[in-house]
Amino acid sequence: MPAQFLTNLFIAFLWTLFQDEDYFKFTTFVTGYIVGIGIVYLMHRFFGERFYLGRFYAFLKLLLIFISELIQSSYLVLKHILSPKIRIKPGIFKYETILESDVEVTALAMLLTLTPGSVVIEVTPKGDTFYIHGMDVEESKEMLLRSLSKFEKAIMEVTR
Amino acid sequence: MNVSTIAEFIAVLFMLIGAIMAVISAIGIIRFPDIYTRSHAGTKSSTLAVLLTLLGAFLYFVTTIGFVSVRLLLGIIFVFITSPVAGHLITRAAYRAKVKLADTTIEDELADVLNEKERSEGK
Numbered sequence: 001m002p003a004q005f006l007t008n009l010f011i012a013f014l015w016t017l018f019q020d021e022d023y024f025k026f027t028t029f030v031t032g033y034i035v036g037i038g039i040v041y042l043m044h045r046f047f048g049e050r051f052y053l054g055r056f057y058a059f060l061k062l063l064l065i066f067i068s069e070l071i072q073s074s075y076l077v078l079k080h081i082l083s084p085k086i087r088i089k090p091g092i093f094k095y096e097t098i099l100e101s102d103v104e105v106t107a108l109a110m111l112l113t114l115t116p117g118s119v120v121i122e123v124t125p126k127g128d129t130f131y132i133h134g135m136d137v138e139e140s141k142e143m144l145l146r147s148l149s150k151f152e153k154a155i156m157e158v159t160r
Numbered sequence: 161m162n163v164s165t166i167a168e169f170i171a172v173l174f175m176l177i178g179a180i181m182a183v184i185s186a187i188g189i190i191r192f193p194d195i196y197t198r199s200h201a202g203t204k205s206s207t208l209a210v211l212l213t214l215l216g217a218f219l220y221f222v223t224t225i226g227f228v229s230v231r232l233l234l235g236i237i238f239v240f241i242t243s244p245v246a247g248h249l250i251t252r253a254a255y256r257a258k259v260k261l262a263d264t265t266i267e268d269e270l271a272d273v274l275n276e277k278e279r280s281e282g283k
Binding site for chain 2: 077086093110113114115117118119120121122133138
C-alpha cells in the first residue's frame with residue numbers, strides 16, 4: 001500500500017522536474033500525480049495487492065450510499081411526524097452482524113444511528129449483535145434490514 | 161440571472177430546507193409517545209437540518225466572496241461524528257434506567273437478555 005503511494009509521489013516529482021519550469025508550480029505537480037495514478041493503476045498487479053485508491057473509491061461509494069439512505073429515511077420520519085395521527089409501532093429487534101473488527105462494528109453502528117428511524121441501543125460486549133430500536137418496525141423492518149446489509153457490504157469493501 | 165445569483169439561490173434553498181426540517185423535528189419531539197421515538201426526531205432529523213444549514217452557509221460564502229470557510233466544514237464533520245454517539249448514549253441510558261417503552265411497542269427482544277443478565281448478577 002505505501003509502496004504504491006510512494007511510487008505515485010515519485011512519478012509526480014519526476015513529472016515536475018521534466019517540465020523544466022523556472023519555479024515549482026503546484027498545478028504541474030498535481031498533473032503529474034494524476035498521470036501517476038494512471039501509471040500505478042496499470043501496474044498495481046505487480047505490487048501484489050489491490051490498487052491503493054480502490055479503498056478511497058470504496059469510501060466514496062459508502063458515503064454516497066449513506067447520503068441516499070439518510071435522505072430516504074428522513075423523508076419517512078418527517079412524514080410520520082406530520083401525519084395527523086401518529087400510527088407507529090416501534091420495537092427493539094436483534095441483528096447479528098457479520099462484521100468483525102472494532103472499526104467496522106463502530107462504523108456500522110454510527111451509520112445506523114445517523115439514519116433516522118433506527119437507533120442502536122445495545123451492542124453486546126463481543127460486538128457481534130446489535131439491538132436496534134426501530135421507529136416503525138412493522139412497516140420498515142424489511143427496509144432497515146436491506147439498508148443494513150447494504151452498509152455492511154460497503155464497509156467491508158473499505159476495510160478489507 | 162448569472163452564476164452567482166443561481167448559486168446564492170441554491171444556498172438559500174439549502175438553508176430554508178434545513179430550517180423547515182428543524183421545525184418539523186421540534187414538532188416531532190412533542191408529538192411522539194416515548195423517549196426512544198423522540199430521540200429519532202430529536203437527534204437525527206435535526207442533525208440533517210443543521211448539516212443543510214451549514215452547507216448552505218458554506219456555499220454562500222464560497223460563491224459570493226470566494227471564501228472557503230474551513231470552520232464550517234469542520235462543524236459539519238464534527239456534528240456528523242458526535243450526534244450518533246449522543247443519540248446512542250441517551251437511549252441506552254434510558255433503557256438501562258428502565259424508562260418505559262410506548263404502549264404501541266410491538267416487540268422487545270432486548271428485555272429478556274438484560275433481565276437474565278441482571279438475575280445472574282444478583283445471585
